[in-house]
Amino acid sequence: MKKRMFWLQKRWASSLSLIAISALLTACGEYWDGGAPVAARKMTLGRKVMNLMVGDRYEIPVIFEPDTLSNRSVWWQTENSRIAVMEENTVVALSEGLTLAYALSVSDHQTDSCWVNVLPPMFINPRQYPYDMVIYADVDIHGHHYTAEDEGSLIIGAFIHDELRGIGKMRQWDGKDYMEIRIWNDDIDVYDIAEIRCYYMGKGLAEVFPEYFPFDGNAHGTLSNKVKLYLDDNALEYFPWDNIDRPAEPSDTIIIDD
Numbered sequence: 001m002k003k004r005m006f007w008l009q010k011r012w013a014s015s016l017s018l019i020a021i022s023a024l025l026t027a028c029g030e031y032w033d034g035g036a037p038v039a040a041r042k043m044t045l046g047r048k049v050m051n052l053m054v055g056d057r058y059e060i061p062v063i064f065e066p067d068t069l070s071n072r073s074v075w076w077q078t079e080n081s082r083i084a085v086m087e088e089n090t091v092v093a094l095s096e097g098l099t100l101a102y103a104l105s106v107s108d109h110q111t112d113s114c115w116v117n118v119l120p121p122m123f124i125n126p127r128q129y130p131y132d133m134v135i136y137a138d139v140d141i142h143g144h145h146y147t148a149e150d151e152g153s154l155i156i157g158a159f160i161h162d163e164l165r166g167i168g169k170m171r172q173w174d175g176k177d178y179m180e181i182r183i184w185n186d187d188i189d190v191y192d193i194a195e196i197r198c199y200y201m202g203k204g205l206a207e208v209f210p211e212y213f214p215f216d217g218n219a220h221g222t223l224s225n226k227v228k229l230y231l232d233d234n235a236l237e238y239f240p241w242d243n244i245d246r247p248a249e250p251s252d253t254i255i256i257d258d
Contacts, residue, residue, distance in 0.1 A: 041065045043074070043110035045103055049239050050204035052084070052093035053119045058204035059090045060114065062103065073106040084116045091204075093118040098240060117240045119206075122155050122199070124164055129184035135213060136221040137179045139168070140230040141198060146170075147177050155199040156229075158183045160192050160215060173223045185215050197238055198231060206238040207231050 046061025062074055076086035083097040091101055095118060102113045126132070139146035141154060148170040156168030158181050166183035183194050196209040209229050213220055221227035 041108070041110075043103065043105040043112055045112045045114045047114055047204060049115045049117060049237070050091065051117050051119060051199065051206040051238060051240075052091070052204055053199070053201070054093055054095060054121055056093045056202060056204075057087075057090050058202060060101065060103075060204075062089060064105070064107075071107045075104040075106070077102045077104075078116065083118050091116055096120045115240075119199070120164075122157055122164065122167055124167060124184065126182075126184050129165070129186050131186070131188045131215075131217055132182055132184045133213075133215060133217050134219050135179075135181040135183070135196075135227055136219065136223055137168075137181060137227040137229045139179050140228070142231055142233070142235075146179065153201050155201065156181065157197050157199060158213075159195045159197060160185060165194065178223065178226055179229070183213075183215065188215070188217050191215075196229060207235040208238050210235075 042065040044063045044065075046063055050058060050060070052058055062072070064072060074089060076089070078084050078086060078091070078099050078101050080097065080099040081094075083093075083095055083099040084101065085092050085094065086101060093116070098115065098117050100113050101116050102111065104111050135158075139156065141150075144150075146154065146156075151170060156179065157164050158166035158168075160183070165185060166181050168179045168181045170177055171180050172178070181196070185192060192215040194213045194215055196211065196213070197206050198209065199206045209231060211227070211229060
C-alpha cells in the first residue's frame with residue numbers, strides 16, 4: 001500500500017494545500033451529520049503514559065473541545081512500530097519497550113501525544129535466584145477485596161530494581177482466601193527494597209502500593225495476621241520515568257496509508 005507523508009505545519013501551509021488535505025481527510029475519516037461543521041479548538045489525549053503488557057490492546061481516550069465537534073476522526077502514528085501500532089484509536093502492544101503515540105485530529109489538525117510503555121509478560125523463573133522471602137497479604141483494590149476470580153484481570157507483581165521478582169498467587173487457609181507473594185533475589189546481604197504493583201489488564205494502567213518491603217529472607221505477615229495491601233483514590237500510577245528523557249511532544253509529521 002502506497003504511503004504519503006504530509007508535513008502539517010500550519011504557519012507555512014497554503015490555503016490550497018489545506019483544502020487538498022481536508023478533502024483527503026474527509027474521504028478517509030467520517031462525515032458529519034449535516035449542518036454547519038464545528039471545528040476542533042483543542043484535542044487532548046486522556047492518558048499521558050500507558051502501561052501495557054505484550055499482546056494487550058487499549059483504546060486511548062480522546063477529548064475534544066468543543067464537545068459538539070462534528071468530525072471526531074483522528075490519525076495516529078507510533079514512533080516505533082515494532083513496539084506498538086495503532087488500529088484506529090486502539091494501541092496494540094507488540095514488544096517490550098517505550099515509544100510515543102502521536103495523534104492528529106482531522107478537524108483543524110490539532111495534535112497531542114502520549115507515552116506507551118510495553119511491559120514483558122508477567123513471568124519469572126525462580127530457579128535463577130538463590131534467595132526468597134514471602135508476604136502473606138489481604139489485598140484491597142479501590143474498595144474491592146481481591147479474590148481468586150480477579151487473577152485474570154488484576155496482576156499483583158513484586159519488583160526489585162524495576163525487575164519482576166514475584167507474582168501474587170491466591171491461596172486458601174481455614175476456608176479463607178489470602179495472597180501469597182513469594183519474592184526472589186540474587187543477594188541477601190545487600191539492602192534491597194521490594195515494590196508491589198497492581199497491573200490492570202486491558203486498561204493501560206499500573207498502580208503502586210504504598211507499602212514497601214525490605215528483602216530480608218523472612219516472612220512478612222502470617223496466616224493469622226496478614227499484611228494489608230490496599231490501593232485507594234490516592235494511589236500512585238507507575239511511570240517509567242527513568243526511561244523517559246524527554247517530554248511527550250506532538251509531531252508535525254503523520255504518515256498516512258491510502
